[in-house]
Amino acid sequence: MxxxxxxxxxxxxxxxxxxxxxxxxxxxxxxxxxxxxxxxxxxxxxxxxxxxxxxxxxxxxxxxDTEETKKIEEERRLCDAQLRKMETVVTELQEKLIVTLQENNLLYKKVAN
Structure with missing residues (x-):
């Protein structure tokens, strides 16, 4: 099943x-x-x-186990691979955003002092 x-x-x-x-x-x-x-x-x-x-x-x-099933399985694998790539890009962007916010926070503190 x-x-x-x-x-x-x-x-x-x-x-x-x-x-x-x-x-x-x-x-x-x-x-x-x-x-x-x-x-x-x-x-x-x-x-x-x-x-x-x-x-x-x-x-x-x-x-x-038809060609249609094999096609669906291949499409799923491709979608999974694309999803993993997108997740990596999102993670990288999140990390860059955190660094940028931290840098902006430091600059704000320097200007405030």
Whole structure:
């Protein structure tokens, strides 16, 4: 079931949806939805069909290793890599901002004295 959960997660991430969106669409709590993605909860056929309909894919997609699945996985990897790069840039900018604020604070103290 974990493979099915991973495929559901990939579809969700690639469609820029949050777990909250899927949980609301399925009428379940966010923790319950999270358990589906992580494979903790076995998913029944009716729920799987609901999720397939939400993403407009065939339910069989969750059981196949298709080109579509491989494409989704590759897109997820690319998105993850881009996200890591963006996180690095944000961290660097935060550090520069802190240094700048500290320098400005020192200058302000010198001018005030």
């Amino acid at each position: 974990k493979d099915i959960g991973n495929k559901i997660r990939m579809l969700r991430v690639n469609s820029s949806k949050k777990q909250r969106h899927l949980a609301e669409a399925l009428g379940i709590s966010i923790p319950a939805y999270s358990k589906i993605e992580t494979g903790i909860t076995d998913i029944n056929t009716a729920r799987l069909i609901e999720i397939a309909n939400y993403f407009n894919v065939r339910p069989a997609l969750f059981f196949e």
